[in-house]
Amino acid sequence: MSNQTGLDAIIIGGGLQGCSVAIHLAHQNKRVVLLEKDTCGKHASGATAGGLRCLNRAPEEIPLSLAAKTMWGEIEKLVDSNCGFRPTDQIRIAGTQEDLNLLEARRERVCAMGYNHEELIGAEELRRLVPAIGSNGIGGLICRGDGYADPGLTCQAFQVKALRLGVTIHQQTKVLALEKGSEDWIVSTQNKQFSAPIIVNCAGAWGDEIAAMVGDHVDLKKEALAMMVTSRYRHFIDPVIGHASRKLSFKQMENGTLVIGGALRGILLEKEERTLIDWPQMRESAETVRSVFPFLADLHIVRAWGGIEGMTPDRLPIIDSGKHASGVFHAFGFSAHGYQLVPIVGKVVTDLICSGRSDFDLEAFRIDRFEKEISS
């Protein structure tokens, strides 16, 4: 079996995080190979609904998310494409006073931490931003300048940019084993071996399997996330809409289609790496949409789909160096909200690799945080 040497880093996983790391590493003149077991962006990256939000982030993620927001604003600089990015605001709508109380409590918590990117708005401002809401919303929590991008275009742009920067991408190439040689890691795939001093694990929902190969153990759970898209409709809404107490994520894309998601679960067939749509659950989502925007009742649902995502126990990602072997870095387990973080994750991991440190506090994203919980 041939062995490719002379590399600086091998990235495992061709989703958006892997491609982002590849791009940032290539900018540091690293010779990079990226290995993808299926095709780039096939799972969570390609199946995401495409929302970009700082709104309602876990406190630990807020600094990363704000930095990512700035990077999305100039995403063209990074990947030569705007990725369909639209900074149209994200709003969580309150339908009742209880909803509003929830949002107020959230706003206070974030303020107390010194952030002011989330802002409470009243019924009047909500109606100005979302005229179609009528009397179905009495206020909301907004993050201005959040928005959405086109996941298909994003996957394409990140993959193409990595290729242009000289990254070699091997698709349909599954990593079978990782072994530490005298200096380099040796990565075995079905038809070839690769050697490099650095391994980056961006294997998404399969990140735990790669981590286990280097002695790091994480309880990652695969889940199927589902969403649906409608046929085109006249332009009627700009912001991405969520709801304070109901499962809803709702946006109108530039081409007029509506993407409906919001933590909807599909049925996962883990062995076969497939997802099925759970229609009774989609029915609830359709009911929510209809109750908020009754005039959409006759709009056609064209397609529903699911993607496989890796969920950590605390729903925070793992961004860390390996704890049991040197030269290993992890960035996976984004728990269904990694899309917005893509540009910054590549930078953070590259900083860790090149300088051994990051500008961000990554304590909450340690790979061994769950082990500690068990021992204490």
Next chain:
Amino acid sequence: MKNLYDLIIIGTGPAGMAAAVTARNFGLSTLVVDEQRDLGGQIYHSLENARPENTFALGTDYFYGESLIRSFRKSGAEYLPETMVWNLDENHNIGILREGKAYQLKTKHLLIAAGAMERPVPIPGWTLPGVMGAAAADILFKVNDMVPEEPVVLAGSGPLFLLVACRLIDNGVKIAAMVDTTRFGSYLKSLPYFPQALRVASYLGKGLSMRWKIQKGDFPIFQSADNLAIYGADSAEEIHFTSLGRKRKIHAKSFLLHDGVVPNIQFTRLLECEHQWYERQRYWKPVLDDWGNTSVNGVSVAGDCGGIWGAKAAEHAGRLAAIDIVYKQGGLSAEEKILAADPLIKKLGREKLIRPFLDQLFPPSCHALVPSSDETLVCRCEEITAGQIREAVSLGAISPGQVKSYTRCGMGPCQSRMCGLPLAEIIADSRQVPTPTVGHLKIRPPLKPITIGQLADLELLK
């Protein structure tokens, strides 16, 4: 409607009707759904309402379906016309839409008898008004007694192509030209299968008599035609092509294209049944055992959606599939099953004799597989051209799924029914790899659109 059936059948063509009759003979509770208003599938479409004055034009093969339809009507199978199947899953849930209301039902066994569809022919101008599939035009005649606007150009090849031509001639429709894309080389390649085909001489006789009728027609016939393209401002006006080395142009009002039929695999793809590539006709079909069972437990296929064998083969396959389903549900012993199946297996084998000859004689034409011009539209729903697909491949996309994500090709409401085959062919051609290796597009439910309101009111029959 009940909450649980022994058997649900999709389609009322010969396979679906025959299976329903057999299943009912053994007492299975059987529901048959079909999108159309009239039963009969494509081949016997609207036979119950056929006008006596059209008897000659429709021909004896069409009226052969009468007795099957009668038995089906008497069988006691519950039949829901104008019922759309929008979802299926391997847990045997079936989503249907009827009279504007969505339901989810359950069945012990599912039989897909969804027939065939015309192979899309993505040539320049194929989406212009005035261009349609020859088989689609034939359905318009069967259902509405309508004929295309005259004069008509027929362009393509295949048995159904000849049949439609003859029906137009019998109807006195003015034909401007017949543009036959059958290659001379195909006649040679089909020769080894000729002796086998001779054992079912009735089919050959039928083919020859159709040829003879066309040859006698008062219109020019262009042999071995290639490089087809249709032009027109607001609607199709003329067809350009080369025939025997000469460039030709023909004016007409209607242009009927046909390049054979392919299995309708939307249902089996949605269920992610195992499929195989059939190289001779360059299409995918589900992998089936002798009884029509797919790789998914409790899901069978009968008729042309499992591979193109024709109407009579479909009828036998439908009965065989039903016999196996009855056996699995305890209605027949193993011995009884073999005895009941034996004559059907023989008949089916006989019906299949002609097909290798036909498949060699009428392979899909090159222009129907990979459009030579970059401007040619491939995905009609999202208006994606062959050039855009090639560009996506040059950017690094290797599979139809990636090209879909790059370009939106196949994201429209037709669920890639039209663009799926050419998309894979173009990717394979650009990458210089065999077509089956690039894979296929995933079918996402709903198979056909339902509204937000219909989904919100979805009734679960449990």
